[in-house]
Amino acid sequence: MPSSLGSIRRSFTPWEDPGAKPYIAFQNVTKRFGTFTAVENLSLDVYEREFFSLLGPSGCGKTTLLRMLAGFEEPTEGDLFLDGQPLKGVPPHKRPVNMMFQSYALFPHMSVADNIAFGLKQDGMEKTARDERVEQMLKLVKLEEFARRKPHQLSGGQRQRVALARAVAKRPKLLILDEPLGALDKKLREETQFELMDLQQELGLTFMIVTHDQEEAMTMSDRIAVMDKGEIIQTGTPAEIYEAPNSRYVADFIGSVNTFEGRLTSVDNGLARIDSAAGFPIVAAAGHELADNAQVWFAIRPEKVDVTRERPDQDVNLVEGEVWDIAYLGGLTVFNVRLDSGTVVKAMVINSERAVDDPIGYEERVWLSFTPECGIVLDR
Numbered sequence: 001m002p003s004s005l006g007s008i009r010r011s012f013t014p015w016e017d018p019g020a021k022p023y024i025a026f027q028n029v030t031k032r033f034g035t036f037t038a039v040e041n042l043s044l045d046v047y048e049r050e051f052f053s054l055l056g057p058s059g060c061g062k063t064t065l066l067r068m069l070a071g072f073e074e075p076t077e078g079d080l081f082l083d084g085q086p087l088k089g090v091p092p093h094k095r096p097v098n099m100m101f102q103s104y105a106l107f108p109h110m111s112v113a114d115n116i117a118f119g120l121k122q123d124g125m126e127k128t129a130r131d132e133r134v135e136q137m138l139k140l141v142k143l144e145e146f147a148r149r150k151p152h153q154l155s156g157g158q159r160q161r162v163a164l165a166r167a168v169a170k171r172p173k174l175l176i177l178d179e180p181l182g183a184l185d186k187k188l189r190e191e192t193q194f195e196l197m198d199l200q201q202e203l204g205l206t207f208m209i210v211t212h213d214q215e216e217a218m219t220m221s222d223r224i225a226v227m228d229k230g231e232i233i234q235t236g237t238p239a240e241i242y243e244a245p246n247s248r249y250v251a252d253f254i255g256s257v258n259t260f261e262g263r264l265t266s267v268d269n270g271l272a273r274i275d276s277a278a279g280f281p282i283v284a285a286a287g288h289e290l291a292d293n294a295q296v297w298f299a300i301r302p303e304k305v306d307v308t309r310e311r312p313d314q315d316v317n318l319v320e321g322e323v324w325d326i327a328y329l330g331g332l333t334v335f336n337v338r339l340d341s342g343t344v345v346k347a348m349v350i351n352s353e354r355a356v357d358d359p360i361g362y363e364e365r366v367w368l369s370f371t372p373e374c375g376i377v378l379d380r
Helices: 062-070 112-122 127-140 156-169 186-203 214-220 238-243 248-253
Strands: 024-033 036-046 051-055 077-082 097-100 174-178 206-211 223-228 231-236 258-268 271-276 281-285 295-300 306-308 318-328 332-339 344-350 365-369 375-378
Touching: 024 062, 036 062, 036 077, 036 231, 051 062, 051 214, 062 077, 062 097, 062 174, 062 206, 097 156, 112 127, 112 156, 127 156, 127 186, 156 186, 186 214, 206 214, 214 238, 223 238, 223 248, 231 238, 231 248, 248 258, 248 295, 248 375, 271 295, 281 375, 306 344, 318 344, 332 365
Parallel strands: 051 206, 051 223, 097 174, 174 206
Antiparallel strands: 024 036, 024 077, 223 231, 258 271, 258 295, 271 281, 295 375, 306 365, 318 332, 318 365, 332 344
16 A cells, blocks of 8 residues: 555645654643543654644544643643743643634624734734735735624624634634534635645644544545544544544445445455455455454445446456435436345446436345455454
8 A cells, every 4th residue: 555645735745754743743632621531542643834623523532632732731640841942831822823713703793804913913913014014914815805894794604704704813823623624614714725735835824623523524624533532543644544544433434335244255466355245255355454354344335335237247246236226416426236245235337427327226136346456355
């Protein structure tokens, strides 16, 4: 497997350099609230200029992690460093960190320009320099013509950009974003994701973002940490997380996946042979060392499963079933195919042609097939 599978910026991979020093370092950090443990013995390194995402379900500890970084919470145990400096005991206003919240928290009685200037004024920046910085920020987020408007006179996307401009105006070493796009509609979210990426690159800042939206994390991040119950389950580039999950939890949490339980019968020349409970033999790339006769799970994404009326010329990774459900999504069609064993398999077909004269329909018998390299064998 490539060491940097699918990173957004292939030349930017400091986590692969043994000599690179982390910009943010959580070292064996635990955070308890009474008897509840929100974060447990967590260690994590994030590098300068990285766009890093924390991804996980509600209550997994990701926001608590960011609040400790911002100074709103103190670790119960462990240490936290920013640019080599310990953060324990340093109050929020003395940390070179800005945090942008989902609500944006703009001052309703202030203009856009005054909202952006607020932090600079609090820091005692001279007015001429302050006005110049505000002008730069307005230009950066493309809101020059809205400088004198109040927040209620702006759209949701425009308010989001004001909050972003205010957050970066002070040139923090680190910008923390807690569900920053949660209040936006789908189309505006997608547009703003690319704006955030461009802004982060242009300013050369380190971004750390919390989100429960997997597509958002996959789009923007250099790396993603998938969390559950206060622990990090896997850290990697978006493609590593998607294509090479280290567990059923990660495979199931990121995107859609078919998982077949089975028993490992042999491993030969890097290929694992699995007697699957779904009623057909599976041959797949082993990927890592597997115990003899182990219980395993084969995970494969729907877009990697072929759907055909005619039987393909292969004896393994092949099964027949009946079309149970069809979802036409414009650019692609999703088929739920019920096997004779009762297992339902999801397959995704790209609609590369404008029209199909004889589309596969409900209750048709079809063949599902895939190659050994298309999925991954998991043992946990």
